[in-house]
Amino acid sequence: MTSTQRADSNTDLDVGDLTRAIENFNRYYIRLPAVQKLSFTTLSVLDTLAVSGPKRLTELVTTEQISQPGLTQLVTRLERDGLVERRPDPTDGRAVLVHITDNGRKIGQARHEDRGRHLIPLIAQLTPAERQAIAAALPVLTRLAELGAEAGR
């Protein structure tokens, strides 16, 4: 296990170490049994709407990795299931604003809480120092994600 990429020569954070750790963790985390079987794209759209508020279809197309017709169909299914609502955009007669409903929000929350429930017994097995290390890193991880989101625009 040797690391090949260095972000900066005078730091001890190795990119290879980071991606490896993230992927190790996700290998476990992502495969946690799903409460409700929903496709990755579906969850991604609901998550985006929950975080960023109502969006046009075209806006969603740019953030989600799906074609525009695919998204139209997905939103139709989500609307049928009562997870989102289509509302006309008052400022543009062509556009549609997709709003998440309370039920739609619950989907993401339930998954979030369920995953938390799985992690509790694992965290209990860590030493206080280990818990401290993770806790200290979390804000930075979020900041990294924000930097990434900005870079993507």
Next chain:
Amino acid sequence: MTSTQRADSNTDLDVGDLTRAIENFNRYYIRLPAVQKLSFTTLSVLDTLAVSGPKRLTELVTTEQISQPGLTQLVTRLERDGLVERRPDPTDGRAVLVHITDNGRKIGQARHEDRGRHLIPLIAQLTPAERQAIAAALPVLTRLAELGAEAGR
């Protein structure tokens, strides 16, 4: 945003904070543009084989979230594309051992390296202290994943 679940009353690591940070990061990380369009399941199987070595179909069925017929078909496609090989299990005439090929390994490696490449400029924007915090947490994150993998058995 208040946290509701505490793993332990005398630690500062909150489960809600952890899942939220992980999900924030993944929201960015998972949506990095894919070099090659492959389904989530496909990548998951290749990853499992790369990490754990040759496996029976039935073993894979338990770790991947897919049905047995679905896996048989997936392995058939992967074999057609030269990413895995089916070999008979010498100890069991019914079983088949799925081996990953060099080309199959390259898929995961390419994605891994590509994601690292995306992270480098982000990491460069962090302060040394922030980098330090992440670096210190990585081994713990990996340990958490290991604990989770054990608990899942």
Next chain:
DNA sequence: AGCCTTATATAAGCTCCTGATCGATCGCGT
């Protein structure tokens, strides 16, 4: 008004998944 552009919807076709079922092989009890 005419025409190009933008936003969404529809249509046809393909890929990949699921449940049901089948043939082959294993391992165990007698």
Next chain:
DNA sequence: ACGCGATCGATCAGGAGCTTATATAAGGCT
């Protein structure tokens, strides 16, 4: 050694969800 239930993997029919190509409708410029 034989028979029988259990296990392993494959096949098949059907369906969900994606893609590309194209249609419809509204915006906006000249």
